[in-house]
Amino acid sequence: MRFNxxxxxxxxxxxxxxxxxxxxxxxxLNDLHYADIAEIFDEIAIxxxxxxxKILDSEITxxxxxxxxxxxxxxxxHGLSPKEIAEELDELDTDDAADIIAELSQSKKAEVISxxxxxxxxxxxxxxxxxxxNTAGGLMGKELVKVNENWNVLTCVKEMRSQAEHxxxxxxxxxxxxxxxLKGRLSLKDLLTTSTKTPISEVYIKKVDFVxxxxxxxxxxxxxxxxxxEAIPVVDELGRLVGRVTIDDIVDVIKEEADKxxxxxxxxxxxxxxxxxxxxxxxxxxxxxxxxxxxxIVASFVLKDNESAFKQYSTLIIFVPxxxxxxxxxxxQASAIVVQGLANGSLKEFSKNYFKxxxxxxxxxxxxxxxxxxxxxxxxxGQYHVGIAISISIIVVIMFAAMxxxxxxxxxxxxxxDPAIATGPFITTTNDVFGILLYFAIARLILGL
Amino acid sequence: MRFNxxxxxxxxxxxxxxxxxxxxxxxxLNDLHYADIAEIFDEIAIxxxxxxxKILDSEITxxxxxxxxxxxxxxxxHGLSPKEIAEELDELDTDDAADIIAELSQSKKAEVISxxxxxxxxxxxxxxxxxxxNTAGGLMGKELVKVNENWNVLTCVKEMRSQAEHxxxxxxxxxxxxxxxLKGRLSLKDLLTTSTKTPISEVYIKKVDFVxxxxxxxxxxxxxxxxxxEAIPVVDELGRLVGRVTIDDIVDVIKEEADKxxxxxxxxxxxxxxxxxxxxxxxxxxxxxxxxxxxxIVASFVLKDNESAFKQYSTLIIFVPxxxxxxxxxxxQASAIVVQGLANGSLKEFSKNYFKxxxxxxxxxxxxxxxxxxxxxxxxxGQYHVGIAISISIIVVIMFAAMxxxxxxxxxxxxxxDPAIATGPFITTTNDVFGILLYFAIARLILGL
Numbered sequence: 062m063r064f065n066x067x068x069x070x071x072x073x074x075x076x077x078x079x080x081x082x083x084x085x086x087x088x089x090l091n092d093l094h095y096a097d098i099a100e101i102f103d104e105i106a107i108x109x110x111x112x113x114x115k116i117l118d119s120e121i122t123x124x125x126x127x128x129x130x131x132x133x134x135x136x137x138x139h140g141l142s143p144k145e146i147a148e149e150l151d152e153l154d155t156d157d158a159a160d161i162i163a164e165l166s167q168s169k170k171a172e173v174i175s176x177x178x179x180x181x182x183x184x185x186x187x188x189x190x191x192x193x194x195n196t197a198g199g200l201m202g203k204e205l206v207k208v209n210e211n212w213n214v215l216t217c218v219k220e221m222r223s224q225a226e227h228x229x230x231x232x233x234x235x236x237x238x239x240x241x242x243l244k245g246r247l248s249l250k251d252l253l254t255t256s257t258k259t260p261i262s263e264v265y266i267k268k269v270d271f272v273x274x275x276x277x278x279x280x281x282x283x284x285x286x287x288x289x290x291e292a293i294p295v296v297d298e299l300g301r302l303v304g305r306v307t308i309d310d311i312v313d314v315i316k317e318e319a320d321k322x323x324x325x326x327x328x329x330x331x332x333x334x335x336x337x338x339x340x341x342x343x344x345x346x347x348x349x350x351x352x353x354x355x356x357x358i359v360a361s362f363v364l365k366d367n368e369s370a371f372k373q374y375s376t377l378i379i380f381v382p383x384x385x386x387x388x389x390x391x392x393x394q395a396s397a398i399v400v401q402g403l404a405n406g407s408l409k410e411f412s413k414n415y416f417k418x419x420x421x422x423x424x425x426x427x428x429x430x431x432x433x434x435x436x437x438x439x440x441x442x443g444q445y446h447v448g449i450a451i452s453i454s455i456i457v458v459i460m461f462a463a464m465x466x467x468x469x470x471x472x473x474x475x476x477x478x479d480p481a482i483a484t485g486p487f488i489t490t491t492n493d494v495f496g497i498l499l500y501f502a503i504a505r506l507i508l509g510l
Numbered sequence: 511m512r513f514n515x516x517x518x519x520x521x522x523x524x525x526x527x528x529x530x531x532x533x534x535x536x537x538x539l540n541d542l543h544y545a546d547i548a549e550i551f552d553e554i555a556i557x558x559x560x561x562x563x564k565i566l567d568s569e570i571t572x573x574x575x576x577x578x579x580x581x582x583x584x585x586x587x588h589g590l591s592p593k594e595i596a597e598e599l600d601e602l603d604t605d606d607a608a609d610i611i612a613e614l615s616q617s618k619k620a621e622v623i624s625x626x627x628x629x630x631x632x633x634x635x636x637x638x639x640x641x642x643x644n645t646a647g648g649l650m651g652k653e654l655v656k657v658n659e660n661w662n663v664l665t666c667v668k669e670m671r672s673q674a675e676h677x678x679x680x681x682x683x684x685x686x687x688x689x690x691x692l693k694g695r696l697s698l699k700d701l702l703t704t705s706t707k708t709p710i711s712e713v714y715i716k717k718v719d720f721v722x723x724x725x726x727x728x729x730x731x732x733x734x735x736x737x738x739x740e741a742i743p744v745v746d747e748l749g750r751l752v753g754r755v756t757i758d759d760i761v762d763v764i765k766e767e768a769d770k771x772x773x774x775x776x777x778x779x780x781x782x783x784x785x786x787x788x789x790x791x792x793x794x795x796x797x798x799x800x801x802x803x804x805x806x807i808v809a810s811f812v813l814k815d816n817e818s819a820f821k822q823y824s825t826l827i828i829f830v831p832x833x834x835x836x837x838x839x840x841x842x843q844a845s846a847i848v849v850q851g852l853a854n855g856s857l858k859e860f861s862k863n864y865f866k867x868x869x870x871x872x873x874x875x876x877x878x879x880x881x882x883x884x885x886x887x888x889x890x891x892g893q894y895h896v897g898i899a900i901s902i903s904i905i906v907v908i909m910f911a912a913m914x915x916x917x918x919x920x921x922x923x924x925x926x927x928d929p930a931i932a933t934g935p936f937i938t939t940t941n942d943v944f945g946i947l948l949y950f951a952i953a954r955l956i957l958g959l
Binding site: 230286288291311319320326329334335336339346347349354358368371378379383387389391393398402406412415418425429433434437484486489490 | 788
């Protein structure tokens with residue numbers, strides 16, 4: 062079952078396209094999983110992908126479409142008529158169809174919707190388009206199996222059979238009242254193990270986890286993870302069942318959230334990847350570089366101001382990169398731990414205990430590094446008093462950096478700004494300025510300059 | 511359904527414990543989800559947690575145990591006898607039970623296993639202990655529903671009902687031959703919608719995704735994500751069905767992998783968090799700080815060597831922090847994109863195209879920054895020739911940093927080392943040394959020093 066795109070396979074496919082040998086091409090591709098075909102589309106020319114797209118069944122092409130990278134999908138949709146796009150969307154679950162429609166231009170969107178064949182499906186998709194993509198409403202699908210609390214199990218099973226036809230994965234059977242308000246759930250397992258004569262009101266579980274349409278996707282992910290749920294029903298303001306979110310959508314949210322933190326730490330403002338254009342890469346990266354530059358220009362003034370000091374004791378200046386790097390590193394370490402603590406809920410606000418612990422860590426790290434440095438400085442440059450001045454300054458700067466690294470993400474979080482920003486270039490460069498300022502101030506004080 | 515630990519709730523619980531009012535305490539806690547009780551355990555004293563643990567049913571305490579943070583769990587298990595632990599494990603799924611047993615000391619492990627009541631369950635747990643925790647075998651559980659290809663649907667449903675009693679979530683029904691070799695699967699949906707008279711051989715789907723026991727957990731996660739699976743069967747070397755991995759275990763793997771990258775980027779060697787001890791925090795952080803220090807000592811030699819240059823033109827030295835920060839930032843940006851490309855498979859090895867793109871990005875970024883800097887230098891310090899020397903040097907250093915940032919993670923990946931290391935302090939400090947070296951070399955060349 063392990064699939065790896067080989068050069069041979071790609072050559073074979075391209076050769077078949079070239080020969081217009083649709084029969085063999087179909088035979089070859091029908092053996093592959095749609096996710097694998099989507100991967101192949103990344104490797105071949107867009108005309109070839111469109112060619113393949115047109116000879117395959119819409120049942121499989123719809124799934125391929127869903128799996129494609131956004132930019133490849135955009136190009137393929139560009140090559141299809143609204144009617145052809147609608148045919149694909151008719152095959153997809155409402156949430157996937159809505160996601161794809163949302164990517165279309167305003168005018169094409171309307172045309173595609175009007176071409177959808179299944180009216181119920183179309184209504185559901187249009188309904189989903191209303192929700193912000195970062196909410197439970199934006200994640201949910203309309204496909205679910207629900208039964209009325211007033212039914213008996215027999216009616217229920219019959220109804221469920223017909224509903225299940227439209228649902229790829231039946232996770233839970235939701236129980237609603239006559240007004241469609243969520244009352245509880247029936248588990249599939251109960252259904253397998255209960256006699257068909259039992260009335261619904263006796264079997265259903267009244268305790269049911271749910272989220273509201275306007276809950277954020279991150280909150281939905283947190284709840285599903287914490288309570289180990291594979292699907293969760295979504296209700297509107299009146300408690301009416303309007304959809305359900307499944308675990309596979311949440312996997313994407315979790316991954317995106319984690320990737321976002323990583324990108325922040327690496328100083329990239331948005332979701333870019335190796336395949337993006339130079340323009341997109343620059344748009345995501347240059348802002349941080351420029352912010353860093355501006356802050357470091359401030360650092361250059363601080364150095365200029367202290368010229369007399371390092372002209373007198375030249376070793377003062379040669380350890381500035383070491384100072385910057387160490388302060389930056391410890392600041393980012395401190396911030397990263399706070400950011401992760403905030404993300405997993407183990408840290409909620411400023412905690413005196415944690416702050417003290419961080420200061421102890423910083424002090425021990427600072428003293429260790431300073432002792433190394435003092436020995437090094439004494440051996441290589443002599444001038445013990447300068448070595449001591451540098452070492453003491455570095456301890457203070459390290460402690461300051463750790464404090465800043467702890468407090469800034471908490472401050473950002475409190476002000477509803479993503480705290481992960483603090484683990485990016487911002488904190489390292491800011492640390493540089495304060496660090497160099499402190500370093501020279503303390504060194505001058507000790508050296509009497 | 512939103513649960514938040516309030517000060518009032520904690521006070522109430524602690525008051526009830528203090529009064530030894532077990533009845534009201536049970537009443538209060540039985541209303542809560544086990545995951546919420548686990549959260550409460552984080553906030554109260556360990557003696558209080560053990561007190562609660564002993565008055566609740568093992569059905570719920572087993573689930574609490576599973577949810578706890580490893581250090582809290584360790585303390586609670588310490589307060590329980592092997593027999594009491596075994597009672598908890600009897601309630602858990604094999605994979606969760608095996609994970610908890612694996613945390614026990616060697617001697618306690620044997621005692622606990624001998625106390626397990628359900629012999630089949632015990633055998634399954636012992637079997638699971640054999641596997642490395644980072645493989646499919648380490649992730650899988652023994653709970654699954656399987657039917658023989660030679661049965662008919664009637665026998666099948668009967669068998670399944672009894673098997674399903676032991677399985678929390680029935681995802682798929684696996685079909686095996688007489689030797690327990692995996693042949694295919696039956697979907698629950700098919701079962702709901704197919705007449706009970708059909709023979710199994712006619713209904714079952716022969717195409718089934720599976721993984722081998724020794725596949726890595728990251729590979730299992732990749733496959734389940736790519737093919738959108740909620741459960742995947744695990745087979746041994748002979749193709750025999752030995753277990754299945756479910757999506758909730760994979761969610762943890764995905765999160766851990768992403769968190770690991772983030773921690774690498776932040777210069778933390780292992781999974782630490784805000785709640786850890788000072789010693790653990792230092793163990794995870796000091797190594798990177800020391801590595802950074804050693805590399806920056808090299809940088810100090812480079813600066814010392816160039817003393818004459820910056821004594822003559824003092825603005826040369828004051829932009830060194832800017833140079834370091836910019837080179838570090840662009841290097842980490844470049845590495846992060848490569849690391850993510852490698853992780854999601856969009857980048858597999860060195861790609862000339864990507865390398866060229868990265869150089870173009872670096873060049874445009876470098877020129878932008880240099881132009882700013884040149885203007886700034888000219889306005890504030892005059893000395894156009896020095897400004898030009900600094901600007902040109904910075905362009906070269908930025909391009910070099912981007913190259914290093916692109917190549918290092920690819921090199922690490924090729925040598926089976928986690929490429930995310932490259933986004934940590936390692937690349938920034940290395941960039942510093944080469945950057946400062948290049949910067950002065952070029953500046954001296956231009957200024958004729």
